[in-house]
Amino acid sequence: MENKIFKEFLEKKGLKFTKERAAVLKGVFSTHNHFDPDDLLINLRRKGIRVSKASIYRTLPLLLECGLVEQVEKVDKHAHYEHTFGHGHHDHLICIKCGKIIALYSEKLERLQVNLCKKEKFRCITHTLEIKGYCSKCNAKA
């Protein structure tokens, strides 16, 4: 199933469905947990499958691109900060074309989150919401 999706995706791009790529795919789908590239390597090794770290790092972006895998908890490779004094908590709309960041605050959204936490008996300390897409300007151009 995932196999078929990935294979067709690769075909369309003129890329090859190698045994290493199949292995990475299999590793990815052998767990419902989050993982990082290293987890994946260890996971595969445990199954006796040998794939180089490089191949894992080269395959993951393909899986992202065809939508079989999603990235969690990281947008960029380095830390970003902002000072909070005077403007308090807010969320962000991030334009994936021009990089523009639009701050956003919604009381309704905040309340809803508090309620969702309650349902899970989770004590919320802080949260981060980032919505990625195209800002009005970039959207108009396209």
Add this chain to the structure above:
Amino acid sequence: MENKIFKEFLEKKGLKFTKERAAVLKGVFSTHNHFDPDDLLINLRRKGIRVSKASIYRTLPLLLECGLVEQVEKVDKHAHYEHTFGHGHHDHLICIKCGKIIALYSEKLERLQVNLCKKEKFRCITHTLEIKGYCSKCNAKA
């Protein structure tokens, strides 16, 4: 103002309010934009203030800790992934004590986000919501 907050915070921890820390604080508050440690260094250099990169890296966690600065766009230093097939989009509750990750999906939340985007004429492609706090188990222990 920020100065006072930071100074008192340091005092309470038995730490010193040095000119380097003051400089970093000043740099942080001299912009309303996001920045990374390197931006900050350049920003300070431009003003003729010399602080080492190491001091910036050592000061930022303190500013986070006392709430004068927030981290944006990064939780962890390495990428995390999850496969999407079969369980589609969802958000996450992340326990900052035990690391447990609870998946969460709320139709209401999704709808609200779409509406917020509309208001900003933003074309939403994807989003990430992470709520950090204490899971029920860790909460019970504390």
Add this chain to the structure above:
DNA sequence: TTACATGCAAACGGTTTGCACCCGG
């Protein structure tokens, strides 16, 4: 047969750290 892929090891780049010297309290 021939692009494209792989493995390896070296390079990269952001972040952390050891150490000798410095300085705020």
Add this chain to the structure above:
DNA sequence: CCGGGTGCAAACCGTTTGCATGTAA
């Protein structure tokens, strides 16, 4: 005066890349 702080440069470590070799189509 002294314990924490600083700058510097080296170490770290996750990720990327160049290159010789392998292989899917």
